[in-house]
Amino acid sequence: MTNDATSSLTRPQTGNAPASEPIPRRTLHDELLQRLRQMIVNGELNPGQKVPEKDLCARFGVSRTPLREALKVLANDGLVTLTPNRGAMVADLTLGDLEEAFPVMGALEALSGEMACANITDEEVAEIKRLHKAMVAHYEARELQSYFHVNQEIHQLILAAARNQTLTSAYRGLEGRIREARYLANMSTSRWTRAVEEHEQMISALEARDGAALAAILKSHLANKFETVKEALLSRVAD
Amino acid sequence: MTNDATSSLTRPQTGNAPASEPIPRRTLHDELLQRLRQMIVNGELNPGQKVPEKDLCARFGVSRTPLREALKVLANDGLVTLTPNRGAMVADLTLGDLEEAFPVMGALEALSGEMACANITDEEVAEIKRLHKAMVAHYEARELQSYFHVNQEIHQLILAAARNQTLTSAYRGLEGRIREARYLANMSTSRWTRAVEEHEQMISALEARDGAALAAILKSHLANKFETVKEALLSRVAD
């Protein structure tokens, strides 16, 4: 039997928890779900690529049972496509999917802006401003990856400030599908500049707790983002 | 071994398909997923109730493997709660969950109204009007179940007219959680009357293809619905 458990998943994670707390036990299924999701979203697994169960089992050092459970969930979330008797492939985002997702995310994004303005604390605004400055620095240095990363963090904070877990998970679900194609995005300079400007406006609206304004800005900012993803998508077709 | 396959799932469904078409083959997992979802949403399985795998296996006449796959997906959708080593129970909707879901559904509902106005055909409007009349008849006869059913159909048609699958599934996901508590709702007469009035307005807005108006009506109609569910929820606590 060729089951090298070298890269196998570790369960307990002991060592850093505050002495006596409900010991965090996770099932393999849950752990796999998280890892696979991240691999897809980070582009380690390419859209359209077939994912044979055997390979993944070998990679994670687990049996097929928990792996398949995870795949079913990912399929339900639209991250992989499951064809009966023919296995799984990483779902690829079509232009149609993108155009469908856009208005839905717009509605959620707008809502998150309004609710964030109603609930955000001064400390959170300060934190966002701090991140914003870091982001601008990355922009000026033309560090795209770092820029994306900080940008991502800012949006997460706004979402968190909306204090609505349902909204957060609905948004994350859609966002995951988009980011799948995102890692290969290469923003044009003009679009990038505009994105940074929009972020400036976001900060102002947040400080003023102007929900309607923030909602509007987020919505148009999102349109910008979608254009970028769309271009990435089209350029990939031309491969 | 006590495996009575009397209620077992049937696979092929032959007989009614148009001669030679891609034969519809479904996996047990998928079939189970659909059935369990329906059982939860229809209230055949009560919120908070434990669902031992063994029982469900016996009921459907399948092994644990596909059943557990389905449960994992349902857990991901928030319809069941899975505790490691302790099994599954039907998720129960707290007041907090409800209050979180409300603004999110409101945003999606508004969007569906706007998009439906942009895309709906005259035929679809006519169909909705037909259903509306049937619904009013049920209202006058005080047939709550039938009323709910037709009401449901009308909202589905509006959603379908929005021509956005992403929106549809996002909405359905949230709606499922709500309907879970819905089957025990017992509308007050005044609220019921108001709901019917709102439906009248919906029809007008649809005929005029007035997206903004429809969005607004749907949103306030939703608030009405939420009040009803909330009351049902609170009355259950008093059991």
Added chain:
DNA sequence: GTTTTGGATATTGAATTCATAATTCACTTT
């Protein structure tokens, strides 16, 4: 009488096994 502890029982998590459908590839036929 109440609480605690130990073990029997049952249930779940995950691996393995078995069955079936899809894919591959050599071979036949033209």
Added chain:
DNA sequence: AAAGTGAATTATGAATTCAATATCCAAAAC
């Protein structure tokens, strides 16, 4: 040589088996 056919191989769908955890119940300690 190209296309089609069919057996061998491989991958998936589902059942079964094994192991670990939780639950239940009785006996012991206080």
